Amino acid sequence: MPELPEVETTRRGIAPHIQGKRIRDIVVRNSSLRWPVPVAELQSLQRCQITSVERRGKYLLLSTSKGTVIIHLGMSGSLRIAKADEPPMAHDHVDLTLSDGAMLRYTDPRRFGCWLFTSEDPYDHELLNELGPEPLNDEFDLEYLYQASRGRKVAVKQFIMNSHVVVGVGNIYANEALFLAGIHPKRAAGKISRQRYERLVPAIKEVLGQAIEQGGTTLKDFVGGDGKPGYFKQSLNVYGRGGEPCVTCDRPLKEIRMGQRTTVFCKFCQT
DNA sequence: ATAATCACCTGCTCGC
DNA sequence: TGCGAGCAGGTGATTA
Numbered sequence: 240m241p242e243l244p245e246v247e248t249t250r251r252g253i254a255p256h257i258q259g260k261r262i263r264d265i266v267v268r269n270s271s272l273r274w275p276v277p278v279a280e281l282q283s284l285q286r287c288q289i290t291s292v293e294r295r296g297k298y299l300l301l302s303t304s305k306g307t308v309i310i311h312l313g314m315s316g317s318l319r320i321a322k323a324d325e326p327p328m329a330h331d332h333v334d335l336t337l338s339d340g341a342m343l344r345y346t347d348p349r350r351f352g353c354w355l356f357t358s359e360d361p362y363d364h365e366l367l368n369e370l371g372p373e374p375l376n377d378e379f380d381l382e383y384l385y386q387a388s389r390g391r392k393v394a395v396k397q398f399i400m401n402s403h404v405v406v407g408v409g410n411i412y413a414n415e416a417l418f419l420a421g422i423h424p425k426r427a428a429g430k431i432s433r434q435r436y437e438r439l440v441p442a443i444k445e446v447l448g449q450a451i452e453q454g455g456t457t458l459k460d461f462v463g464g465d466g467k468p469g470y471f472k473q474s475l476n477v478y479g480r481g482g483e484p485c486v487t488c489d490r491p492l493k494e495i496r497m498g499q500r501t502t503v504f505c506k507f508c509q510t
Numbered sequence: 511a512t513a514a515t516c517a518c519c520t521g522c523t524c525g526c
Numbered sequence: 527t528g529c530g531a532g533c534a535g536g537t538g539a540t541t542a
Contacts, residue, residue, distance in 0.1 A: 241535060273518070273538085297536075314536055315520075330520085349519045351536060366538090393513060402537075409535060456535080498514075501533080 241312045243374070243407025244450035246297045248469060249318050253343060254292040256320045261288050261338040262303070263323075269332040273313060273353045276333065280356040281308065295362065296370050296406030301335075306358035308335075309366065313351030319344055371405045374443050379405055385436045391428040397498055398428035399443065408443060410500045411456060411478045416442040418477045423509045424502050449474060477503040 241249070262284050270276035287303035294300070299318070301308040310318070323342040327334070333345040333354055345354065357364050371387075372379040387404055388395075398404055400413050408416065417424050419442035422435055431439075450456060455469030476486050481494025485505040493506045 245535075271519095273536095311536080313518095314534070347519095348521065349534090349536095351518065391512080397513090400536095411535065499516090499533095500536095 241297060241316070242409035242412055242450075242456075243294075243297060243447055244412075244471065245455035245469065246294055246299060246312060246407075247451050248455040249312070250292055250294045250299055253318055253320055256341050257289050257301070257335075257337060257343055258292050259288065259290075260341070261286060263336040263338050264334075266334040266336070267332065267354075268327060268334075269350070272332065272347065272350050273311070274355065276354045277356050280306075281354065284308070284356075295367055296373070296402055297409075298367060300361050302361070306356055307361040309353070309355040309357060309361055309364060310345070311353045311366075313347060313349060313353070315349040316345065316347035316352035319346075369403055371401075371403050374405050374407055374447055379440070379444075381433070381437050381440050384440055385433050388428040388431065388436065393428055394425045394497060395422060395428045395431055395439075396424035396502060399439070400500075405443070407447065411475070412443070412446050412450065414478045414503050415446045415476060417509060418504060419446060421509055423506070424497060424504050477505070479503070 264285055265281040267276050267278045267281070270278055284303055284305055287305050289301055289303055291302045292299070293302070297311060299310040301310070321342050321344050323336045323340050325342070328346070330348040331344055331346050335343040361367060372383065384405070388398060391398055396413050396417060399408050399416065400410070416439065420435065420439040422431065422439060450471040453469060453471040453474065456471040456475070477492055480492050481503045482491050484490065485492055485508060487508050488505065490505065490507055492503050494501060494503050496502065
């Protein structure tokens with residue numbers, strides 16, 4: 240489900256309901272996520288106050304004085320606020336209940352996501368410490384991306400989807416950003432000119448920023464922490480539109496596979 | 511170091 | 527209606 244805009248939408252949806260509140264309990268019904276869920280460590284957070292709800296890339300960080308819970312939604316995960324007495328459904332793997340009777344519930348049918356714990360600085364955690372810049376921050380700029388691309392033979396689409404290069408650009412928004420920038424997804428990253436990166440960097444910022452403003456993209460059943468769907472789907476130019484007319488030139492969009500991911504582009508507008 | 515492929519898992523759609 | 531194939535928003539691990 241989630242790329243950066245969906246994770247940010249989730250963060251904004253849940254933060255007002257959990258930040259500053261005290262953890263009552265953490266109930267793990269299925270600890271078999273991407274990595275085993277450290278149940279005992281998480282439960283040691285009972286009675287701790289949640290001091291901050293941050294996002295780094297597609298990771299969510301719930302911090303307390305004793306340590307930080309690191310959550311990733313994988314492909315099919317979601318978090319939402321519910322009443323603590325709501326009966327769990329089949330894929331509701333983790334509940335974090337709060338002292339005021341609210342509950343943060345984690346649902347993930349495919350179980351590609353994770354719930355981890357660290358007592359150290361979470362930004363030093365091995366999953367986070369080598370991540371590239373946040374795409375919406377100023378440090379993600381033309382100079383950075385252009386220099387990072389030099390000598391790279393990988394296709395530009397896979398290059399911008401690499402979290403060590405820049406975080407948060409998943410399959411949907413990679414397709415969309417390359418369309419906006421007029422760049423063919425299979426071009427080698429290292430052979431694209433500075434002038435073209437000058438279009439790509441703002442395209443990435445634009446597509447992610449717009450998606451956040453519209454509450455993310457709801458493809459199947461994504462809902463933010465407040466239970467509302469995202470409205471970005473109506474803004475997609477290429478993703479999910481293979482064979483349909485290009486919004487610019489009206490000719491049919493091409494759909495191919497790149498690294499087991501569906502790739503959609505206009506072979507006339509993207510060169 | 512970089513690039514390509516595999517693996518993890520459930521659910522849904524499609525074609526026969 | 528049933529069944530296998532293929533696909534789905536991610537990304538670390540493994541292999542060249």
